[in-house]
Amino acid sequence: xxxxxxxxxxxQKAEVTKQDAEKCMAAFSSVVTDTLSSGNKVQWAGFGTxxxxxxDARKGVNPATGEKIDIAASNSPAFKAGKAFKDSFK
Numbered sequence: 001x002x003x004x005x006x007x008x009x010x011x012q013k014a015e016v017t018k019q020d021a022e023k024c025m026a027a028f029s030s031v032v033t034d035t036l037s038s039g040n041k042v043q044w045a046g047f048g049t050x051x052x053x054x055x056d057a058r059k060g061v062n063p064a065t066g067e068k069i070d071i072a073a074s075n076s077p078a079f080k081a082g083k084a085f086k087d088s089f090k
Contacts, residue, residue: 036077046084053078 001009003025011021032050035042041051057073 044082046082048082048085049080051078051080052076 007018007021007025010016010025011018014021014024016024032042036050036052039052041049043049052075055074055076058071060069060071061067062069
């Protein structure tokens with residue numbers, strides 16, 4: 001499912017226009033991004049948690065040349081599914 005198909009499905013489920021569904025998707029994305037950027041996490045009971053995970057600096061290898069490289073420390077966004085969400089696939 002791509003973004004436009006997701007927006008259409010949300011519009012149908014919520015019985016709103018596609019434009020309203022797209023605004024809601026954009027707002028959700030913006031709120032999650034802003035919250036993670038400020039160092040906090042977003043917890044949605046029954047669905048899951050969006051959070052930043054710190055990755056330490058490490059050594060790597062360029063697969064094209066075999067040259068060893070240093071990979072800087074970074075933060076990566078992550079999603080951990082909640083129990084109810086995971087259980088819906090059993």
